[in-house]
Structure formats: C-alpha cells, structure tokens
Amino acid sequence: MNIPFVDLKAGYLPLREEILRSVSGVLDTMHLYLGDNVQALEREFADYIGVRFAVGVGSGTDALFIALKAAGVQPGDEVITSPHTFFATAEAIVHAGAKPVFADINAEDFALAPDCIERAVTKKTKAVVPVHMYGQAADMDAILAVAQRYGLAVVEDACQAHGALYHDKKCGALGDAGCFSFYCTKNLGAYGEAGIITTDNPEIAGQARALRNHGHISKFEHASFGYNSRLDEMQAAILRVRLKRLDEYNAARRSRASLYTSLLKQAAVQTPAEKPGRRHVYHLYVIRSAERDRLMGFLNEQGIATGIHYRNPVHLQPACSPLGYARGSMPVTESACAEILSLPIYPELTDEHVTYVAATLNSFYSS
Ligand SMILES: Cc1ncc(COP(=O)(O)O)c(C=O)c1O
Numbered sequence: 302m303n304i305p306f307v308d309l310k311a312g313y314l315p316l317r318e319e320i321l322r323s324v325s326g327v328l329d330t331m332h333l334y335l336g337d338n339v340q341a342l343e344r345e346f347a348d349y350i351g352v353r354f355a356v357g358v359g360s361g362t363d364a365l366f367i368a369l370k371a372a373g374v375q376p377g378d379e380v381i382t383s384p385h386t387f388f389a390t391a392e393a394i395v396h397a398g399a400k401p402v403f404a405d406i407n408a409e410d411f412a413l414a415p416d417c418i419e420r421a422v423t424k425k426t427k428a429v430v431p432v433h434m435y436g437q438a439a440d441m442d443a444i445l446a447v448a449q450r451y452g453l454a455v456v457e458d459a460c461q462a463h464g465a466l467y468h469d470k471k472c473g474a475l476g477d478a479g480c481f482s483f484y485c486t487k488n489l490g491a492y493g494e495a496g497i498i499t500t501d502n503p504e505i506a507g508q509a510r511a512l513r514n515h516g517h518i519s520k521f522e523h524a525s526f527g528y529n530s531r532l533d534e535m536q537a538a539i540l541r542v543r544l545k546r547l548d549e550y551n552a553a554r555r556s557r558a559s560l561y562t563s564l565l566k567q568a569a570v571q572t573p574a575e576k577p578g579r580r581h582v583y584h585l586y587v588i589r590s591a592e593r594d595r596l597m598g599f600l601n602e603q604g605i606a607t608g609i610h611y612r613n614p615v616h617l618q619p620a621c622s623p624l625g626y627a628r629g630s631m632p633v634t635e636s637a638c639a640e641i642l643s644l645p646i647y648p649e650l651t652d653e654h655v656t657y658v659a660a661t662l663n664s665f666y667s668s
Pocket residue numbers: 360361362363386387389390432458460461481482483484495496
C-alpha cells in the first residue's frame with residue numbers, strides 16, 4: 302500500500318464543482334483583489350474564530366510580520382518566540398525590524414514554556430509570539446500572565462491551528478492578534494498563497510489593513526510605507542468553500558489521531574498528548590522515537606511517507622548564527638528535533654490507511 306504524506310487531490314475532488322463555480326464567478330467579475338469574496342471571507346473567518354476583525358493578507362508569513370508591526374513592534378525591539386517552529390516565525394520578526402529572541406519549549410505540547418519566556422525578557426522586549434504547534438494551543442493562560450506582567454503584546458502564530466480550542470476560545474482569539482496561514486496543506490488551505498490576521502483590536506485591524514496595501518488609507522493617500530500583501534479573490538472564494546467544512550475536516554483529523562493513538566499504545570514511541578482544556582486539531586500527528594531516522598526509512602520502504610517538523614531548530618539555522626545561540630542552549634527543543642516524526646494525517650486518510658501505518662510501525666518494533 303502507498304500512503305502519501307498529504308493528498309490534496311482527495312480533498313479537492315469532492316468540492317470540484319463548487320470550487321470551479323466560485324472561481325469562475327470571480328473571473329466573470331474580473332474583480333481580482335480585495336473584493337466581495339475577501340470581505341466575506343474576513344467576516345466569516347472572524348465569526349468562526351470569535352473575534353471582531355479579520356484582515357486577509359498574502360501568506361501566513363505576511364500575517365505575522367504585518368501583525369507584529371500593527372501591534373507596535375519597531376526596529377530595535379526584541380520579540381520572544383519558540384525555536385521549535387517553521388522558520389517563517391523568526392523571519393517575520395526580522396521583517397518587522399526586530400530581533401528574535403528564543404525561549405525553550407515544553408516537551409508535552411512542543412510550545413513555548415512560560416518560565417523560559419520570563420527568563421528571556423529584557424528591557425527591549427516588546428512582544429511574544431507563541432506558536433500553537435501541530436494544531437494544539439500553547440499554554441496561553443500562563444503566557445498571557447507573563448505578557449501582562451511585562452507589558453508585552455501577544456501575537457499568536459496560529460498557522461497550524463485553525464479551529465483549535467483553548468478552553469472555550471479558539472486559537473487566534475487569545476492574544477492581541479492571531480496569524481493564520483492558508484498554505485495548501487494546512488487544515489484550511491487555499492490553492493495558492495494566502496493568510497489572515499484576526500484581532501479584537503480596531504487599531505491593529507486598521508493598521509494591518511493599511512499595511513497590506515501599501516499603507517493606503519483612502520484614494521491617493523498612503524499613511525505609511527506598507528507592502529503588497531493583498532489577498533486575491535480567487536483564493537478567498539476557494540477558502541469560503543472550504544471554511545464551511547473546516548469543523549468536519551478537523552473532526553476527521555481528530556478521529557484518525559485517536560485511532561493512531563489507540564493502535565500505537567504498545568509501540569516504543571511516544572504519541573501526542575492532548576492537554577486538559579485544549580482541543581487539538583492535528584494539523585500534524587507527531588510521535589517521538591529514539592530511533593527516528595531508522596523508523597522513517599523503514600516506513601518509507603513500506604510505502605509510507607512521513608515528515609519531520611522540523612529537523613533543525615530555528616536558533617541553530619545558519620541565518621540565526623549572528624544571534625549567537627550555541628547547540629545545547631535550547632535542550633528541550635533540540636532533543637525533540639532529534640526524535641520527532643510526523644505520520645500521514647488528513648481528513649481523507651481512511652481507517653484502513655491508519656491501521657496499515659500503525660501495524661507497519663508496530664512491526665518495526667517487534668522485528
Ligand atoms: C508555524 C508556522 N508559522 C508560519 C508559517 C508561514 O506560513 P506561510 O507559508 O503561509 O507563509 C507556517 C506555514 O508553513 C507555519 O507552519
């Protein structure tokens with residue numbers, strides 16, 4: 302059996318007619334950017350997350366750096382984030398003109414450890430960017446308490462956590478702003494580049510709206526030096542079709558995850574833990590194994606594609622060398638990076654597929 306890591310076609314085919322109709326509706330109007338579909342998506346996504354405003358932008362990376370700037374981050378500021386994330390989180394801090402400062406993670410949820418954030422705070426710290434890794438919310442009560450103590454803005458990187466809950470609130474509604482990627486493989490994915498910022502704060506929403514479109518505030522008037530990060534109408538139209546199914550997709554991911562966890566109970570791997578009060582949406586199903594690379598090779602030989610998110614921690618990336626972090630400086634992150642393995646998970650993955658992956662993985666340990 303061949304099991305791909307993601308299967309975008311399997312997600313597209315059941316929606317084909319509806320998606321083609323909405324894309325052709327956009328082409329018929331030739332209103333291609335920031336039009337009716339973007340406005341409707343912003344309203345629908347804000348309602349879904351439970352915030353007052355959503356601002357569509359060109360990507361998750363853009364969402365992060367525009368939100369940071371809109372929240373007041375300036376050159377010379379420091380912004381604390383996790384070294385266990387996609388590189389774009391740190392990149393966005395640099396694009397906002399600030400210096401990324403890393404704090405280590407908790408082993409249980411792979412997200413920023415609040416006590417490590419507190420140790421990283423200096424007089425220059427302006428904001429913290431918690432990353433809701435793999436689809437589970439970070440320890441937000443404790444993170445918000447640290448942020449409040451030091452007067453820091455909180456910009457959530459919710460790029461992997463569409464629909465994830467922290468108690469009764471969704472990720473993206475917990476800090477000053479939330480940032481989402483609609484990269485094609487995400488729980489809510491477009492068929493091109495797209496992202497969105499969520500916030501309850503009208504000033505952040507207004508700033509973000511101007512920054513995404515060259516600082517434009519009214520006809521012929523530019524209030525600031527902004528960017529070209531307009532969300533296009535075709536992506537917004539596609540996202541509106543898929544947003545209606547997001548809860549269904551997340552429920553399917555949760556069901557596959559729970560089957561994996563029950564079938565892998567006996568194996569010498571650590572399965573993901575859903576922390577009390579959090580609803581994991583399993584953007585990724587990540588196990589830990591002391592023999593990760595050998596296990597990955599074995600699964601690959603049996604036709605099972607897997608991934609590593611991510612093999613090299615951000616603080617040790619060549620681009621971060623001027624920041625001066627040594628190996629050993631983020632021990633929890635570094636040991637996670639050596640052991641993590643992402644198994645295939647997507648709504649269209651069948652129980653038969655999950656059972657095959659789990660049986661193959663179990664056979665690795667019993668042989
Ligand atoms: C945690 C995290 N942050 C930021 C991003 C960047 O999003 P995008 O690829 O849409 O720019 C991603 C997506 O890959 C991500 O997973």
